[in-house]
Amino acid sequence: MVYxxxxxxAESNSDLAILAINTLQKDCRDDDPMIRGLxxxxxxxxxxxxxxxxxxxxxxxxxxxxxGYVRKTAVIGVVKLFYISPSVxxxxxxxxxxxxxxxxxxxxxxxxxISALEEVLAAEGGYMPTEEVITSLxxxxxxxxxxxxxxxxxxxxxxxxANESEMFDIMNILDGLxxxxxxxxxxxVTKIFMDLTSTRPELQQDVLQRLKGPLLTMMSxxxxxxxxxxxxxxxxxxxxxxxxxxxxxxDFKQFFTRYNEPSYIKQMKIDILTLLADYNSAEHIVMxxxxxxxxxxxxxxxxxxxxxxxxxxHITSTSEMIVSSLSNLLELDIDYVxxxxxxxxxxxxRKYPEQFQQASGAVQKCLKIVSEPDGKSALLWILGExxxxxxxxxxxxxxxxxxxxxxxxxxxxxxxxxxxxxxFCRPPEVQKMLGCxxxxxxxxxxHPDVRDRALLYYRLLQVSPEEARRxxxxxxxxxxxxxxxxxxxxxxRVFEEFNSLSTVYxxxxxxxxxxxxSPFVAMKMPPPxxxxxxxxxxxxxxxxxPQSLETTNLLLA
Amino acid sequence: xxxxxxxxxLRGDTIITRDFRGDVVKGTAEIFFRKVKFWHGxxxxxxxxxxxxxxxxxxxxxxxxxxxxxxxxxxxxxxLLTKMSKxxxxxxxxxxxxxxxKNFVLVYELLDEMVDYxxxxxxxxxxxxxxxxxEAVVIEAPKTGLNLPQWNPRTVPSNAVHRPVGPxxxxxxxxxxxxxxxxxxxxxxxxxxxxxxxxxxxxxxxxMKSYLMGNPELKLALxxxxxxxxxxxxxSHGGYGSVILDDCNFHECVDLQDFxxxxxxxxxxxxxxxxxxxxxxxxxxxxxxxxxxxxxxxAPYKIEVTIKVRADIPEQNYGGNVQISCMLPKTxxxxxxxxxxxxxxxxxxxxxHRLVWNIKKFQGGTEAxxxxxxxxxxxxxxxxxxxKEVGPVSLTYEIPMYNVSNLQVxxxxxxxxxxxxxxxxxxxxxxxxxxxxxxx
Numbered sequence: 001m002v003y004x005x006x007x008x009x010a011e012s013n014s015d016l017a018i019l020a021i022n023t024l025q026k027d028c029r030d031d032d033p034m035i036r037g038l039x040x041x042x043x044x045x046x047x048x049x050x051x052x053x054x055x056x057x058x059x060x061x062x063x064x065x066x067x068g069y070v071r072k073t074a075v076i077g078v079v080k081l082f083y084i085s086p087s088v089x090x091x092x093x094x095x096x097x098x099x100x101x102x103x104x105x106x107x108x109x110x111x112x113x114i115s116a117l118e119e120v121l122a123a124e125g126g127y128m129p130t131e132e133v134i135t136s137l138x139x140x141x142x143x144x145x146x147x148x149x150x151x152x153x154x155x156x157x158x159x160x161x162a163n164e165s166e167m168f169d170i171m172n173i174l175d176g177l178x179x180x181x182x183x184x185x186x187x188x189v190t191k192i193f194m195d196l197t198s199t200r201p202e203l204q205q206d207v208l209q210r211l212k213g214p215l216l217t218m219m220s221x222x223x224x225x226x227x228x229x230x231x232x233x234x235x236x237x238x239x240x241x242x243x244x245x246x247x248x249x250x251d252f253k254q255f256f257t258r259y260n261e262p263s264y265i266k267q268m269k270i271d272i273l274t275l276l277a278d279y280n281s282a283e284h285i286v287m288x289x290x291x292x293x294x295x296x297x298x299x300x301x302x303x304x305x306x307x308x309x310x311x312x313x314h315i316t317s318t319s320e321m322i323v324s325s326l327s328n329l330l331e332l333d334i335d336y337v338x339x340x341x342x343x344x345x346x347x348x349x350r351k352y353p354e355q356f357q358q359a360s361g362a363v364q365k366c367l368k369i370v371s372e373p374d375g376k377s378a379l380l381w382i383l384g385e386x387x388x389x390x391x392x393x394x395x396x397x398x399x400x401x402x403x404x405x406x407x408x409x410x411x412x413x414x415x416x417x418x419x420x421x422x423x424f425c426r427p428p429e430v431q432k433m434l435g436c437x438x439x440x441x442x443x444x445x446x447h448p449d450v451r452d453r454a455l456l457y458y459r460l461l462q463v464s465p466e467e468a469r470r471x472x473x474x475x476x477x478x479x480x481x482x483x484x485x486x487x488x489x490x491x492x493r494v495f496e497e498f499n500s501l502s503t504v505y506x507x508x509x510x511x512x513x514x515x516x517x518s519p520f521v522a523m524k525m526p527p528p529x530x531x532x533x534x535x536x537x538x539x540x541x542x543x544x545x546p547q548s549l550e551t552t553n554l555l556l557a
Numbered sequence: 558x559x560x561x562x563x564x565x566x567l568r569g570d571t572i573i574t575r576d577f578r579g580d581v582v583k584g585t586a587e588i589f590f591r592k593v594k595f596w597h598g599x600x601x602x603x604x605x606x607x608x609x610x611x612x613x614x615x616x617x618x619x620x621x622x623x624x625x626x627x628x629x630x631x632x633x634x635x636x637l638l639t640k641m642s643k644x645x646x647x648x649x650x651x652x653x654x655x656x657x658x659k660n661f662v663l664v665y666e667l668l669d670e671m672v673d674y675x676x677x678x679x680x681x682x683x684x685x686x687x688x689x690x691x692e693a694v695v696i697e698a699p700k701t702g703l704n705l706p707q708w709n710p711r712t713v714p715s716n717a718v719h720r721p722v723g724p725x726x727x728x729x730x731x732x733x734x735x736x737x738x739x740x741x742x743x744x745x746x747x748x749x750x751x752x753x754x755x756x757x758x759x760x761x762x763x764x765m766k767s768y769l770m771g772n773p774e775l776k777l778a779l780x781x782x783x784x785x786x787x788x789x790x791x792x793s794h795g796g797y798g799s800v801i802l803d804d805c806n807f808h809e810c811v812d813l814q815d816f817x818x819x820x821x822x823x824x825x826x827x828x829x830x831x832x833x834x835x836x837x838x839x840x841x842x843x844x845x846x847x848x849x850x851x852x853x854x855x856a857p858y859k860i861e862v863t864i865k866v867r868a869d870i871p872e873q874n875y876g877g878n879v880q881i882s883c884m885l886p887k888t889x890x891x892x893x894x895x896x897x898x899x900x901x902x903x904x905x906x907x908x909x910h911r912l913v914w915n916i917k918k919f920q921g922g923t924e925a926x927x928x929x930x931x932x933x934x935x936x937x938x939x940x941x942x943x944x945k946e947v948g949p950v951s952l953t954y955e956i957p958m959y960n961v962s963n964l965q966v967x968x969x970x971x972x973x974x975x976x977x978x979x980x981x982x983x984x985x986x987x988x989x990x991x992x993x994x995x996x997x
Contacts (some may be wrong), residue, residue, distance in 0.1 A: 034688065041673065069688075076673045114559075115676050146809065147677040150633055180809050184633035213804040215788070220745075221760040225602035225614045229632045254839070256994030259951050262599035288755075291996060294886070294945050299598060324704065332945060333734040446594060500628045501610055504603045509628040511603050525883055529591050 021054055028058050033067035040070065044077035052085050056092060063097045075101060075112040082120050089120060102133060107140070111148030114155055115437030126158065134159055138173050146182040153188035157195065167196050171207075174439070183218055183226050187233055187465065190215075191499040194237075201243055208237065208247045216254050224262055229504070231268040236495060236503045239274045245276060252276045256288055266292075266300050274307040282311055282318045290325050293337055302340045309344030312351075319352045326501065339375030346378040349385075376400075376407070378416040384418030387425040394422060394429040401437050409447045416441060417472070420457050424469045558629050558675040559612075559637070560662040565590060566654050569757040572619070573661060575668055579889065581609055581624050589613070603631050611684045614754035617652045633677075641671060647682045647687070647829035664687070674837075734980035736826070738969060739764040740961050743991035744799035746844050751850075759838040759962050760991060767826040770972070770981055771788075775878055777833065778821040778967040800964050803838035836941065842961050845870050846954065848995040850883070852947050855955050857936040860886075862912075863927045864950055867920050871961055876919035879954040881927075883912045886946035889936040896927055903927060919954070944997050952993040960986045 023477035027039030040062050044055060059081060062074035073259050073345075078098055084087045089095055101113045101311045129137075144152065153174075161167045174189050190211055197204035219230045237244050247452070255273050255288055257266040270292070289311075292304035302352045312322040329341045332373035380400070387393045397419060404412060419437055423430040460468035469527070502509050560581040569590040576583070589611050593600045603612050612634045613622040621638045644667060646652040649660050657664055670681055671687050684757070710851040740763050747756040762779075771942065782799035807813065808831055811824045822833065849865040864883060868876060885892065892905040892912065903914040914927050969982055 027709045028930050041669070045674075072678070073673065076676065080868065086950065112673075112676065112678070144560045145679055145681065146635075146636070147679075150630070179807055179813070180811070182636060184630060184636045187630065214806055217760075217804045217806060217835060220758060220837060221762065221835045223614065223616075225635050226632070226639065228602055229635050232631075244891060254758070256747065256756050260992050261947065264599055264601040316584045497628070501603070501605070501631055502628060504631050505605060512608065512610075513626070 021051065025054060025058060028062065033070050036062070036067070037067065037069045037073040038344045039071045040077055044080040046071075052081070054089055055081055055084075056088055056094070060092070060097065063094070065515045067157075068104075070480060071101070071104065071106065074107060074115045078308065079116045079119050082234050094531045095120065097338060103136065107144045107148055110137070111144060111151045114151045117155070118333075127155065127158055129155055131162070138170065138529060142171065142176060146185050148182070149177065149182075149185050150188055153192060155187070157188075157190055161196065171196065173211065178214060183222065183230060186218065187230075189282055189500045190233070190237075194498065205243050205247060208244060212247055212251070216251060216313050220254065224265060228265055228268065229266065231272065232504050233499065235268060235275070235550065236498060238272055238497065245278075248272075249278055249281065252285060253283050257292065263297055263300060265296075266295075267303055270300070270303050270307050274310050277311045277318075278317060279315065279317055282315050283321060286311060286318065286322055286325060290329065293329055294332075298336050301334075301337060305337065305340040305344055309347055311345075312348050319348065323348060323352075335371050336424060338370045339372040342370060342375040342378040342382075344379055373411050374498055375412045380411070380414040380418040384414075384421040386487075387418075387422040394426060397430075398421065404437060404440055405444060409450060412441070412445065412447065412450045413453060416453055416457065420468075420472055421460075424473055558633060559623040559625045559672070560675060561585060561624045562641075562672065563622050564657060564664075565622065567618050567620070569594070572654065572657050572813055573664055573668070574636050575665070577672060581626055585609065585611070586622070589624075590620075597680050600762075602635065603992070612638065614642065616642050619652070619654060619657070635678070638671075641668075643830065644671065644680055644682055644685065648685075655758050681827060683827040686828060690720070697912070698851075734770055735768045735983065736775075736969070736971075737766045737983045738966060738985070739766075740960060740964065740966065740984070740986045742962060742964075742986075742988045744845065744961060744988060744993060745991040746993050746995075748848060748995040750845075750995070752847060752849065755842060757842065757844065758837075759842065761838065761960075761962060761964065762835045763833045763966075764830060764873050765826060765833050766830045767828065769826070772825055773972040774823060774825055775970075775972075776821050776823045776970040778966050778969075779817065780963070780967065783820055783964065795935075800962055801838065801840055802836045802964075803839050804962060807834050808832060813944075836964075838962050843869055844954055845956060845959075846876070846879075846993070847962060848881075848950055848952065850950050850995060850997050852944055852997055855930075860931050862929045862931060862948070863926065863946060864914070864929075865924060866952070867924045868921050870921040870956060872920065872922045873960040874921045874956055876921075876954040876956050877917070879916040879919045879952065881914040881916070881950060881952050883914075883929075883950045884947065885910050885912055885931055886933065887930045888933045888935045888946075891932045892929060894927060894929045898925065901925065901927075903929075911920055929948065947997050949994045949996045952995075953990045954993075955990075956988040958986050 012364060018300055020347060021043070024039045024043045024155075027035055028040070028043065028052065030036050040058060045351050055077070059074050062070050062077070065071050065074065067391045071079070074325045075098065078089060081094070090421070098117060099115060101109055102117070104110050104113065120553055121127050134156065137155070141149055141152055156170070161170065171193065174192065177185055177189055184528055193211070194204065197207055204382050213507065215234060219227050222230070234248070238248055252273060255269045255276065257269045261269075269288070271290065273285050286308055289304045289308050293301045295304070308322055308326065326341050329337055330337070330345070370379060380397075383393050383397060397415075400407075400415060401419065404415060407415070416437065419430065419434050423434045438454050438458050441450055442458065445451050445454070457468070457472075460471060494502050494506060497503070498510055500509065501512070560578045561574070563586050564572045565586060567570060569587075571586050588606065592604075592606065592611075593613075598829075601960055602614060604612065605606045607987070608626055610625050611622060612625070612631065613620050614635065615621075621642050623638055625634070643659065645664060648663060648667060649656040656985055666689055667685060671678060694701060727772060730741075741763065742759050745756075745758045745760070746754060748754050783802060784799060785802045785805055793841040807822070807863075807983050808824070810827060811822050811833060813822065814915055815821045815823065824833070845868065847867045847869055849867070851863040851865075852865075854874075855862045862883065862885070864881065866881060889907075889910060894903040894905070894912070896903055896914075900918070901914065901916045903912065905912050912929055918926060919925065938968055966984055969984070971982075973978055
């Protein structure tokens with residue numbers, strides 16, 4: 001406890017701290033290894049620049065101590081020393097002694113050494129292990145604590161295998177680790193398996209099948225925070241492509257949310273369910289998602305509706321069922337539900353124009369309830385497009401035009417376009433309204449876009465109504481596919497950093513790491529040189545562009 | 558790896574703080590607390606603010622927070638925090654604000670041993686016992702769990718498990734050789750209104766807390782006919798009534814050699830509380846409670862909600878502290894309830910629009926019903942609309958000495974040292990609800 005006090009205040013009272021050094025140095029030679037370790041740790045944590053000359057011999061001596069506890073503390077001491085003064089570490093005997101300790105007999109010492117070397121050599125890309133080092137570490141991996149195993153696995157990520165048999169050897173050894181209940185180890189092993197099998201898709205699928213069971217167990221049996229982390233990683237796996245989706249599809253029921261889960265877990269599960277939907281399961285999933293719409297939390301309800309919409313877009317066969325369930329939702333009197341449903345309906349109708357008949361009744365009803373701008377714009381668009389089919393369209397439009405000035409810019413724009421389109425379909429009813437609207441827009445409105453568009457329409461109509469009609473009511477092609485949410489290239493990059501914070505934030509590390517020279521940016525080692533006469537095993541370079549397009553098309557097929 | 562670690566109370570007071578690397582700014586505790594308190598919805602356990610990542614877990618009214626500025630594995634940090642909180646619990650007996658405050662010297666010492674310069678060293682209670690020299694100040698454990706009288710001398714109150722694990726004690730005066738085994742199953746069920754089970758799962762775990770002297774080897778045997786779906790197990794399996802596990806995983810100290818033939822696990826138990834095995838079952842099983850909800854429109858302003866619950870468990874078992882809660886429409890003005898039997902209580906929480914029905918002891922094989930009349934402030938024409946706003950009905954309960962999956966401990970053998978070595982074994986089966994929901 002005294003040591004802790006010293007460490008905390010050493011930075012501010014450096015002269016006083018120097019007085020303590022003598023005692024600490026003496027303690028470093030004590031008979032009891034616990035005291036030696038404690039004293040060394042405190043000595044190193046004092047982080048004062050002018051103490052380097054005392055620290056260095058103490059650490060050097062401790063690196064060769066008989067007791068493992070002292071050695072392990074000394075290893076971390078080297079890292080602390082490195083941050084005080086890097087030259088000391090690089091130029092003296094400390095670095096070579098550290099490298100020697102990788103083969104130490106005590107597991108704790110080795111795991112600390114690996115982490116220490118990663119940090120100290122961060123400028124050169126970290127510690128690059130040779131094949132013998134990797135083999136010896138893997139043979140002993142079962143004896144390490146879970147943190148040691150994580151450290152070894154981090155090292156393994158950088159190592160590139162020479163040939164296939166080595167890959168299978170590594171996978172066999174790591175298979176034993178999968179039985180444990182530690183999440184961190186499991187996800188690290190998953191990452192390594194994914195990396196190793198990245199050139200062999202069928203093998204990767206088999207591997208994923210094997211990993212799926214424990215992943216699901218971990219997701220449901222651990223605390224909510226761990227479950228969230230596992231879910232994030234499952235989502236990353238599932239969004240890789242159709243093969244991965246296939247593996248998890250049978251178990252989609254596991255991703256139904258539970259009543260008492262926190263909202264971040266529910267959101268993740270809804271996202272995963274959306275990706276997992278296919279011909280067989282879509283109906284169940286949509287039914288389940290419809291139940292979430294009445295959830296107390298508005299955000300969850302919105303997400304659920306958006307999810308239903310995206311399933312409809314991807315899976316053609318369900319469109320009819322989804323349109324009918326959306327119409328049911330539109331009849332609920334909840335305003336945010338109506339807004340979201342309207343937006344989704346608009347997208348659906350763009351893709352499947354023939355479904356509109358079913359939806360028309362509901363659309364009329366919800367016009368009265370919708371209050372948010374997004375919803376209103378969506379409904380106005382529908383009114384404009386399908387003016388012929390909706391009987392009451394002009395009369396529905398009229399009250400909205402009256403309140404034109406109170407609306408947001410986006411809604412005003414949409415209203416202009418919708419009214420003009422409607423005018424072309426049913427001129428006698430709409431003409432007066434159109435005149436009134438255009439006048440308001442041009443003379444009273446302050447929003448520049450709205451005014452400009454109104455002026456454009458007015459002039460077009462003045463010149464020739466026929467031309468105007470051709471311009472504004474151009475026939476639209478049926479939308480085949482919608483833009484992917486995230487750029488496929490970006491997704492690949494993020495996946496390379498699986499099992500790190502990049503998976504949680506869905507961004508590559510460079511975006512959110514502000515510290516330079518971080519030792520945790522994994523760089524792949526060059527493959528080892530082959531002996532003479534062997535065929536080099538060339539991994540197929542990942543042809544990014546065609547593969548990503550292929551994935552995109554498969555997802556939307 | 559991690560830069561700082563602190564423990565905060567639910568009000569934001571910093572109880573413990575430790576800066577390991579000095580590469581993250583000070584004052585992050587306040588920033589963190591302010592962010593989490595004002596988050597819309599539940600704050601996710603991992604988030605990033607200005608280049609600093611905050612990872613936290615919330616346990617027993619305390620926030621355990623770690624900050625880092627590097628791109629580390631999130632699972633590792635969450636596991637580290639969970640293990641650390643478990644170690645604190647083992648050493649202090651119970652985990653709450655008071656016990657941490659009283660034992661802060663011990664906690665700092667543990668922290669020093671567990672994490673060095675941000676790298677986790679060891680979180681194994683067994684290992685730490687040999688390095689720690691402080692003793693814990695034991696505080697009164699709060700009374701939780703079932704408050705039913707224990708007449709049976711063969712049962713022990715559940716707070717016996719709250720004794721702290723101390724440093725090596727050479728004296729045997731206070732040491733009773735005891736080992737507690739809990740087979741805890743958490744049931745999640747999703748039912749529809751006609752009694753059809755849409756989704757069901759059991760998350761089970763065998764937890765053990767060992768206060769055994771010396772460190773003998775333990776052999777734990779489970780039913781002979783357990784089958785695990787993705788493992789190839791020898792021995793007899795299958796047949797009616799056998800237990801089929803979807804998946805299971807084991808603690809790192811368990812030796813699985815005999816598992817495939819004899820379904821026994823052998824291990825040297827580490828000190829403190831740990832989970833020997835976690836398993837998951839998603840097949841069909843008999844759900845302990847069947848719920849039959851019914852909603853009827855009586856007049857434009859009145860609906861009547863009837864909920865019948867039937868306990869499908871053997872008659873000698875009972876459900877304790879059963880709480881049935883049902884969401885009612887947002888337009889409910891007043892609610893009156895009618896209960897058939899005494900020993901139950903019902904109340905309506907207007908702020909959450911929730912009806913809560915408590916049954917202290919729900920005997921197996923019996924049925925309980927509640928009729929509830931709701932007066933609405935806005936008229937309703939169509940029962941279908943209002944039905945969407947009623948429910949779901951969710952249930953929380955705890956059933957002692959019963960488990961749904963039929964997984965049983967056949968025996969627990971302790972490698973005998975001397976003739977007089979006779980430890981007490983306490984085995985307890987508990988079935989708890991995890992998310993037990995029935996829709997209208």
